[in-house]
Amino acid sequence: MNNANNISCVDIVCGLAWGDEAKGKITSELVQKGTYDFVCRWAGGNNAGHTIYVDEKRYKTHIVPCGVFHNIPSIIGPGCVVHPESFIQEIQYLYENGFDTSYVKISPRAHVITEQHIQYDCNNLYSSIGTTRKGISACYADKALKKGQLCKDEPSLQEFIWDEILFGAVLCEGAQGFWLDLDKGNYPYNTSSTTIPYGACSLGFPPQKIRHLYGATKIYDTRSGNDPDFPEQLLDDLTLSKIVFLGKEYGVTTGRKRKVNWMNLNKLIHAIQVSGTTRVIVSKVDILQQLNLLKLYEGKILHTFDTYEQMKSYIIYVIRSKCPMVEKITFSSSPHNI
Ligand code: IMP
Ligand code: MG
Numbered sequence: 001m002n003n004a005n006n007i008s009c010v011d012i013v014c015g016l017a018w019g020d021e022a023k024g025k026i027t028s029e030l031v032q033k034g035t036y037d038f039v040c041r042w043a044g045g046n047n048a049g050h051t052i053y054v055d056e057k058r059y060k061t062h063i064v065p066c067g068v069f070h071n072i073p074s075i076i077g078p079g080c081v082v083h084p085e086s087f088i089q090e091i092q093y094l095y096e097n098g099f100d101t102s103y104v105k106i107s108p109r110a111h112v113i114t115e116q117h118i119q120y121d122c123n124n125l126y127s128s129i130g131t132t133r134k135g136i137s138a139c140y141a142d143k144a145l146k147k148g149q150l151c152k153d154e155p156s157l158q159e160f161i162w163d164e165i166l167f168g169a170v171l172c173e174g175a176q177g178f179w180l181d182l183d184k185g186n187y188p189y190n191t192s193s194t195t196i197p198y199g200a201c202s203l204g205f206p207p208q209k210i211r212h213l214y215g216a217t218k219i220y221d222t223r224s225g226n227d228p229d230f231p232e233q234l235l236d237d238l239t240l241s242k243i244v245f246l247g248k249e250y251g252v253t254t255g256r257k258r259k260v261n262w263m264n265l266n267k268l269i270h271a272i273q274v275s276g277t278t279r280v281i282v283s284k285v286d287i288l289q290q291l292n293l294l295k296l297y298e299g300k301i302l303h304t305f306d307t308y309e310q311m312k313s314y315i316i317y318v319i320r321s322k323c324p325m326v327e328k329i330t331f332s333s334s335p336h337n338i
Pocket of ligand 1: 018019020047048049129130131132133134135136137175176180189190191192224225226
């Protein structure tokens with residue numbers, strides 16, 4: 001079993017919004033610069049979609065953590081759910097692209113997503129909730145009902161089972177985002193796992209080991225799936241549609257057009273405070289700059305700024321005054337790196 005004393009530090013990347021905040025970009029940049037011994041996923045399954053650039057080439061993953069691109073052990077944690085067939089397909093894809101997939105490991109306690117879970121999701125939840133149809137909630141439900149199937153008992157996953165040992169420096173890669181969390185999200189429109197960073201401790205370390213908490217967001221909000229907080233009319237808004245097109249706001253996993261709205265600053269502040277984020281990364285600022293659409297909501301007030309610099313200064317000012325634990329705020333316009 002894991003001896004937590006052998007872990008020197010843990011950095012965490014989490015989403016501060018509704019997923020799709022460029023966590024993949026941030027994690028892969030940290031992996032390249034840092035000296036991590038492990039890269040771990042702590043929650044969710046192949047409902048996630050990470051876009052990763054390695055040597056200018058674009059890769060898409062759904063369940064495998066991005067350490068595999070840099071020969072770092074990549075752990076799918078006990079809080080994750082795995083669809084064996086999709087996992088093996090992803091392994092095949094990585095192998096064919098020249099990556100050493102022996103670095104990928106799955107917790108023996110992660111749960112298996114079965115065809116019945118997927119059927120349940122497609123037949124009962126997709127039309128009302130707008131799920132990703134990956135069987136996520138049914139799998140977590142069976143886990144809680146003690147009817148679940150563990151990855152350690154699934155023959156096709158045997159060679160990938162993790163010995164549950166962590167040591168050195170650990171990077172945890174979040175999936176989904178703060179407002180999709182099972183407890184904090186807009187129930188029942190949220191996902192079924194703990195997306196907030198404290199969930200990462202399920203990998204086997206105490207909260208005291210956490211060093212940096214990177215919180216990812218975009219300069220505008222997006223939502224894939226149904227949510228009364230993101231009414232369908234947003235899809236018909238001609239101004240917001242410009243952001244959908246220029247920002248390429250289509251789901252990596254589902255291909256669906258995402259609903260776009262102006263940044264909700266109060267929600268962002270709450271997510272920073274509750275997640276414990278110490279380093280904020282605001283991505284895709286070039287999209288609003290190019291369109292010269294410089295707006296954000298603070299409560300019900302819609303602020304409009306004359307220049308991008310003014311908007312940026314205002315965001316920095318509000319974060320600094322309300323979130324004293326934030327050490328660093330970075331604005332990024334690159335799809336590849338920060
Ligand atoms: P589920 O996780 O497939 O059950 O979907 C529940 C809700 O979370 C739906 O609104 C999905 O669109 C949303 N969701 C789940 N995973 C992601 C993600 O990785 N990015 C964005 N939205 C997601
Ligand atoms: Mg994504």
